[in-house]
Amino acid sequence: MELCFRSLFRVSISTILLFFLVSCFSFTSTDAYDALDPNGNITIKWDVISWTPDGYVAVVTIFNFQQYRHIQAPGWTLGWTWAKKEVIWTMMGGQTTEQGDCSRFKGNIPHCCKKDPTVVDLLPGTPYNQQIANCCKGGVINSWAQDPSNAASSFQISVGAAGTTNKTVRVPKNFTLKAPGPGYTCGPAKIVKPTKFVTQDGRRVTQAMMTWNVTCTYSQFLAQKTPTCCVSLSSFYNDTIVPCPTCTCGCQNNITQPGSCVDPDSPYLASVVSDRGKTNSLAPLVQCTSHMCPIRVHWHVKLNYKDYWRVKVTITNFNYRMNYTQWNLVVQHPNFDNLTQLFSFNYKPLNPYQNINDTAMLWGVKFYNDLLMQAGPLGNVQSELLFRKDKSTFTFEKGWAFPRRIYFNGDNCVMPPPDAYPYLPNAGLRKNISLLMLSITLLLSVAFHFACV
Known part of the structure; x- marks a missing residue:
């Protein structure tokens, strides 16, 4: 019996190792696959x-x-x-x-x-x-x-x-x-x-x-071992601003790697910007932030109307070495089928899943905002999107109003964890009331029990 158990244990370990190796090779072979552009090459x-x-x-x-x-x-x-x-x-x-x-x-x-x-x-x-x-x-x-x-x-x-x-x-x-x-x-x-x-x-x-x-x-x-962009979120119905996760694209490490980022208030900032043209490196030199990303995309749920809702999108460049010409943004959200109006950006629907219109490509208007300038006062572009409400799916609860995925210039941006999304105050209030009622019920039950005893 013991011999049989040992043989079974060895077979199980061998099977697990084989599955692990096959999985690794599978991930490697599909690494270049892009779900939003499956035929792109x-x-x-x-x-x-x-x-x-x-x-x-x-x-x-x-x-x-x-x-x-x-x-x-x-x-x-x-x-x-x-x-x-x-x-x-x-x-x-x-x-x-x-x-x-x-x-x-x-x-x-x-x-x-x-x-x-x-x-x-x-x-x-x-x-x-x-x-x-x-x-x-x-x-x-x-x-x-x-x-x-x-x-x-x-x-x-x-x-x-x-x-x-x-x-x-x-x-x-x-x-x-x-x-x-x-x-x-x-x-x-x-x-x-x-x-x-x-x-x-x-x-x-x-x-x-x-x-x-x-x-x-x-x-x-x-292309790069670390991400190149991140997403932050905010809304009109909650004072919380959800920032990009800390150290998304790297961490500030000025002790062991001095010059890895530049403080915008630094007296050396002017010399860094003036030397930008002399530097042939493609490595970004970013402004010192908690996320250390060259690009941040901010999605703000701005207004709520009876039949419509409005979003403001801001793209900020923290890279002192790069002007992004012909930039573009790809956003996946289930309400893009009801996009009504777009201000100061171009728009084209992408349909990677045939009849499902949940992905949009946005880019700048020629000679107006098609150039995203390097880090500084002009290093951002922004627009607003007006959506019509779909009564069957529309809600502000559970983070539905925020995008599922965002790409900048074809690279997937890091999203905040879903449990950090701004929540509806009413939803939080209902949770607190529910917990309060449960506590009161338990206390009353205990009091009633001791009273009867």
């Missing part, structure tokens, strides 16, 4: 448009099919490894960061001879004869929902020592995409049906000689 399309004596000319296009996650300055960086001994003779609309060792060539020197080249976009203002369509935006690519006309970036590349037919050309390997930092994981290149192009006059359709695609997906965990 960046697709790199490589179109061979003509053959050359020793290779081919190709147009490489980076399509951002993510609904609300864009590539901001300083822009994308694309890398790969050649399958053979290819070189890049010339480029338009982009350039490699290093030329590599081209000493074996005499006379005509290639643009790049590295086995693993790294390409970046050209800057705005590049001479016209070095441009192609969708190039030269400093690597900035807008999100698909926010600005589809600027959701792609392209460059042209002339490749040598590559083969001159579909059978001799080999697709590159090990694609990497930084946008502008880590976070994207790219799959292998897959040969697909050649892309078809329509000429400018619209009367003729041409076709690429060969096409392959690479799909890259985003993981917030790979």
Whole structure:
């Protein structure tokens, strides 16, 4: 019997360990999945448009099919490894960061001879004869929902020592995409049906000689180990302001890490701001707060009308190193199907669950508040949302008026714990009355018992 019990115990431990390992692998594989944008990805399309004596000319296009996650300055960086001994003779609309060792060539020197080249976009203002369509935006690519006309970036590349037919050309390997930092994981290149192009006059359709695609997906965990934004809450019916949780994005540690944050009253503040342009680091330098986040989103339930209710949303930038251009906010709340009016923000419904309209994308009005300035007096944008009440679901109780989830620039913001949400005073009063009545009842019962005895 004891032997049987020991065997059963070992099997149970083995089963638990196996389940744990499988769970870990499962979490890793689904880490890039975004429930609010399940089909979002960046697709790199490589179109061979003509053959050359020793290779081919190709147009490489980076399509951002993510609904609300864009590539901001300083822009994308694309890398790969050649399958053979290819070189890049010339480029338009982009350039490699290093030329590599081209000493074996005499006379005509290639643009790049590295086995693993790294390409970046050209800057705005590049001479016209070095441009192609969708190039030269400093690597900035807008999100698909926010600005589809600027959701792609392209460059042209002339490749040598590559083969001159579909059978001799080999697709590159090990694609990497930084946008502008880590976070994207790219799959292998897959040969697909050649892309078809329509000429400018619209009367003729041409076709690429060969096409392959690479799909890259985003993981917030790979991009940064700590959160980048948080949410605070308040309401007209409760004086409590629920702040971002303490140490959400980090803790003040000026003893061991001096300069990790900046006090707005510090005499060194002006020098920090003036040195911002000289600092090439992407790491945020934030204002000293309890949460230490670069971005805070505040949701305030402002007013209650007979048939409507109003919310004020404020986004505050605590980062002294970053102006957020083309920022966006994604909010999930069950009442967005009844959004009536929006002030000073653009709005687009996102329907990740088909017929359920509970997710909205908000962004600034062009030339008005589409730029979220760095930390300081101008480092915030705000708007108000007017909702119509749905009699079947509307309530201020149990935190229903607050959002379920908020993203800023595609990163999930940390919400306060639900038990800290501002509560209705009436609900709290009913709880206190209930406890009081229970206490009185118990006291009366005890008194009656002793009186009878």
